[in-house]
Amino acid sequence: MSISTSVKKATRKVTEAITGEEPQIDLLDTLKEEHEEVSTLLKQMVESKSGAERKSLLKKIKANLVPHVRAEEKILYDAILKVKDKQANQDGEEGYLEHGLADKMLATLGKITNAMSPEFGAAAKVLKELVEHHVKEEESAVWSDAKEHFSSDERKLMNQKYLRLKPTIKIP
Numbered sequence: 001m002s003i004s005t006s007v008k009k010a011t012r013k014v015t016e017a018i019t020g021e022e023p024q025i026d027l028l029d030t031l032k033e034e035h036e037e038v039s040t041l042l043k044q045m046v047e048s049k050s051g052a053e054r055k056s057l058l059k060k061i062k063a064n065l066v067p068h069v070r071a072e073e074k075i076l077y078d079a080i081l082k083v084k085d086k087q088a089n090q091d092g093e094e095g096y097l098e099h100g101l102a103d104k105m106l107a108t109l110g111k112i113t114n115a116m117s118p119e120f121g122a123a124a125k126v127l128k129e130l131v132e133h134h135v136k137e138e139e140s141a142v143w144s145d146a147k148e149h150f151s152s153d154e155r156k157l158m159n160q161k162y163l164r165l166k167p168t169i170k171i172p
Contacts, residue, residue: 026152038064046128058109062171069099075162080092109124
């Protein structure tokens with residue numbers, strides 16, 4: 001986890017301890033934390049020298065990534081697609097397409113029985129690179145769109161909706 005994310009989490013805990021209330025969190029902060037968690041899991045999977053560990057990490061990645069992308073699409077991407085801004089709309093469409101590619105790579109990895117095979121290693125690397133590329137663009141373009149078109153209070157409300165929706169998403 002990055003230093004800035006760690007500081008934000010610690011600050012929220014201190015605020016909650018002082019006020020007794022859970023602080024409202026910006027959707028983008030929640031997404032950043034989740035991006036970092038998945039990034040760590042992907043790196044571990046690519047670097048692992050154990051087939052059992054790779055399979056276990058794949059399950060964790062899927063359990064984290066699928067609810068994240070589906071809730072992100074419904075709460076953030078759909079909102080961005082509704083604004084009257086051609087570039088924001090294109091950013092939203094691109095995000096949907098990249099999420100679909102990640103779904104396909106997860107499905108491919110799930111079908112490979114030998115987690116130590118070159119095929120699994122290659123597919124794991126492709127998924128990692130795809131997610132890294134997507135996150136870099138999303139945290140730049142899509143988040144810029146979100147900051148431009150939605151206030152801090154709106155993003156905090158979006159976060160509440162996101163956190164309610166995410167646990168209801170079924171993992172295939």
